Amino acid sequence: MIHTNRLIKSFWHALRGLKHTLLFHQNLRVHVIVSFLAIGLGILLKISQIEWVVIVAAIFFVLVAEMVNTALEEIINLVKEDHSERARIAKDVSAGMVLLAAIFAVMIGLIVFIPHIVR
Numbered sequence: 001m002i003h004t005n006r007l008i009k010s011f012w013h014a015l016r017g018l019k020h021t022l023l024f025h026q027n028l029r030v031h032v033i034v035s036f037l038a039i040g041l042g043i044l045l046k047i048s049q050i051e052w053v054v055i056v057a058a059i060f061f062v063l064v065a066e067m068v069n070t071a072l073e074e075i076i077n078l079v080k081e082d083h084s085e086r087a088r089i090a091k092d093v094s095a096g097m098v099l100l101a102a103i104f105a106v107m108i109g110l111i112v113f114i115p116h117i118v119r
Contacts, residue, residue, distance in 0.1 A: 017067075017071075018067075021066075021067060021070050025066075027066055027069075027098070028066045028067070028070065031063055031102070032063070035059045035062075035063070038059060038109055039059075041113055042055055042113075045113060045116040045117070046116075047116060054108055054112060055108065055109070055112055058104060058108040058109070059105065061104065061105065062098070062101045062102050062104075062105045065097050065100075065101035065102075066098050068094070068097070069094045069097060069098045072090065072091070072094045073091055073094065076090055076091055
């Protein structure tokens with residue numbers, strides 16, 4: 001049974017979390033700007049449908065990684081107000097996840113866009 005009110009409330013919470021991250025966390029804004037640049041380049045270069053799928057998947061992979069990173073950082077800040085080595089390691093590993101996702105997205109972008117640019 002689907003409870004419409006709960007479903008609407010869940011979407012509201014999700015949108016509120018996305019809004020918070022966009023407003024208060026610079027890194028997600030940077031990723032969104034780069035995403036729009038990639039989308040613009042894809043339109044300009046008229047990439048294929050499968051290339052769009054790969055580019056959009058890479059974009060969402062980075063955005064999701066950044067949101068997970070932000071959530072983990074907020075939880076760590078809530079649980080551990082003072083500085084600790086373990087909290088620092090957790091935050092660093094989480095940031096490393098985003099870095100790997102961004103490197104992956106750049107590699108995908110190069111693989112997709114370079115052949116269109118050199119033609």
